[in-house]
Amino acid sequence: QKEVEQNSGPLSVPEGAIASLNCTYSDRGSQSFFWYRQYSGKSPELIMFIYSNGDKEDGRFTAQLNKASQYVSLLIRDSQPSDSATYLCAVSSSGNTPLVFGKGTRLSVIA
Amino acid sequence: DAGITQSPRHKVTETGTPVTLRCHQTENHRYMYWYRQDPGHGLRLIHYSYGVKDTDKGEVSDGYSVSRSKTEDFLLTLESATSSQTSVYFCAISGPPGGGDNEQFFGPGTRLTVL
Numbered sequence: 001q002k003e004v005e006q007n008s009g010p011l012s013v014p015e016g017a018i019a020s021l022n023c024t025y026s027d028r029g030s031q032s033f034f035w036y037r038q039y040s041g042k043s044p045e046l047i048m049f050i051y052s053n054g055d056k057e058d059g060r061f062t063a064q065l066n067k068a069s070q071y072v073s074l075l076i077r078d079s080q081p082s083d084s085a086t087y088l089c090a091v092s093s094s095g096n097t098p099l100v101f102g103k104g105t106r107l108s109v110i111a
Numbered sequence: 112d113a114g115i116t117q118s119p120r121h122k123v124t125e126t127g128t129p130v131t132l133r134c135h136q137t138e139n140h141r142y143m144y145w146y147r148q149d150p151g152h153g154l155r156l157i158h159y160s161y162g163v164k165d166t167d168k169g170e171v172s173d174g175y176s177v178s179r180s181k182t183e184d185f186l187l188t189l190e191s192a193t194s195s196q197t198s199v200y201f202c203a204i205s206g207p208p209g210g211g212d213n214e215q216f217f218g219p220g221t222r223l224t225v226l
Contacts, residue, residue, distance in 0.1 A: 032213045043201055043217040044154070088154065092213045098144060098169065099215060103153035 002027040004091050006102035015111050019076040023089030023102055026070070033065055033072045034099065036088040044088055048074060079109045114138045115218035117202050123224045130189040132221050134202030136182075141206030143185040144215065145169075145177065147198040154201070160185055192225045199223075 003026040013019045021035075032051055036044035050056045050063040050072065062075040072091075076083055086106045090099040114137035124130050134143060144159040146169075156169030158177040166177050174196060176188045189196055202218040 043220050046214060046216060049214060098156050098159050101154040
């Protein structure tokens with residue numbers, strides 16, 4: 001059974017701080033890694049994806065991947081109250097394999 | 112929004128009745144998926160499709176069937192609804208145009224209540 005683990009939170013950070021969200025996965029053959037943001041009552045929204053070891057930056061978001069440690073993280077710089085949401089980590093082992101989702105981490109940014 | 116609609120958006124039904132949920136996409140994506148989302152369980156894959164008439168089971172497929180007779184529509188049927196199928200159902204798509212095979216985009220969801 002392929003598993004993706006996330007701390008459920010809530011993770012509380014003050015406005016302007018860096019939020020760090022973490023995810024581990026069990027399938028060492030995983031190739032593709034995704035972060036989704038989900039506001040309460042809404043559908044998941046893709047915000048980042050990463051395929052290679054290292055960092056990938058997009059605006060205030062940085063995804064970090066370490067395949068040797070089976071670990072992927074999402075950093076949100078200059079956190080805003082509008083970043084308050086649940087963040088879902090998802091993993092796929094190949095181009096045609098459905099994603100396996102973690103249960104999500106709830107982030108609360110305090111103004 | 113990747114041109115995905117779901118219908119109905121809300122439904123209340125009774126135990127034992129059949130229910131069909133529809134996912135419609137307008138951008139010719141190859142892959143389509145049905146998930147359910149429940150507190151404490153996260154998103155779980157029910158069924159997915161990799162082409163017209165090509166479908167496969169996911170993690171929680173018991174009690175559900177699917178059909179894809181044309182590229183744009185993916186139907187999820189609860190053959191005889193039970194209270195345990197009360198959930199929020201999301202459709203997702205992936206595959207070009209506009210993204211890779213794995214980059215999934217979600218529809219707005221259907222909230223189903225089985226009494």
